[in-house]
Amino acid sequence: MNYSFEYIDIILLAMIAGFIFLRLRGILGKRTGFEGEPPSQFEKVLNNIQSDQKIFKKENFDHKAQQEFLKGAKIAYETIITDFSDNDNKLIASKPLLSNKIHDQFEAALKERSKRGHYAEITFIGVKSAKIKEHKMLDKTLNVTVDFVSEVITCIRDIDKKIISGDPEKIKKIYDTWVFSRDTRSNNPNWQLVDTLT
Numbered sequence: 001m002n003y004s005f006e007y008i009d010i011i012l013l014a015m016i017a018g019f020i021f022l023r024l025r026g027i028l029g030k031r032t033g034f035e036g037e038p039p040s041q042f043e044k045v046l047n048n049i050q051s052d053q054k055i056f057k058k059e060n061f062d063h064k065a066q067q068e069f070l071k072g073a074k075i076a077y078e079t080i081i082t083d084f085s086d087n088d089n090k091l092i093a094s095k096p097l098l099s100n101k102i103h104d105q106f107e108a109a110l111k112e113r114s115k116r117g118h119y120a121e122i123t124f125i126g127v128k129s130a131k132i133k134e135h136k137m138l139d140k141t142l143n144v145t146v147d148f149v150s151e152v153i154t155c156i157r158d159i160d161k162k163i164i165s166g167d168p169e170k171i172k173k174i175y176d177t178w179v180f181s182r183d184t185r186s187n188n189p190n191w192q193l194v195d196t197l198t
């Protein structure tokens with residue numbers, strides 16, 4: 001008789017647990033497999049470079065669009081400079097930010113550096129200024145030229161860690177002019193670096 005009461009208690013507890021589970025599921029919903037996954041640093045970079053679709057439908061690169069663009073351009077600039085200095089001599093984080101032409105040029109430079117047994121040390125201090133020099137539409141492709149002024153600590157070392165060039169103790173001011181491009185007809189909202197001017 002005691003055994004039968006124990007079985008009844010177990011069944012009642014199972015029913016209560018099942019009821020609570022169903023209530024929680026109804027309130028909180030079901031996981032789809034995508035919740036709770038934090039975006040990668042690269043995804044954050046891409047999100048910051050996205051353009052305003054309504055603005056580009058009007059083909060109007062106004063002040064608001066320029067300011068939003070510059071926010072992303074600064075992040076892209078730091079990402080590319082830092083990626084180029086990594087000791088693995090590989091372009092990983094910045095690859096989607098580069099056109100095929102620029103990617104191939106950077107890859108060739110990295111391979112040459114690796115062949116010599118050299119590696120770069122770069123501490124990125126920050127972008128001092130970023131100004132749009134010009135912007136023009138060429139057959140639905142918008143090109144934006146940006147003048148960057150940044151501060152870095154940089155040096156090149158050989159395989160024995162001997163300094164070949166630069167100074168690991170000195171902050172250096174860098175002046176770069178980069179051209180970013182985006183096809184306004186594309187659903188892809190991201191910009192790419194297409195040229196570096198010296």
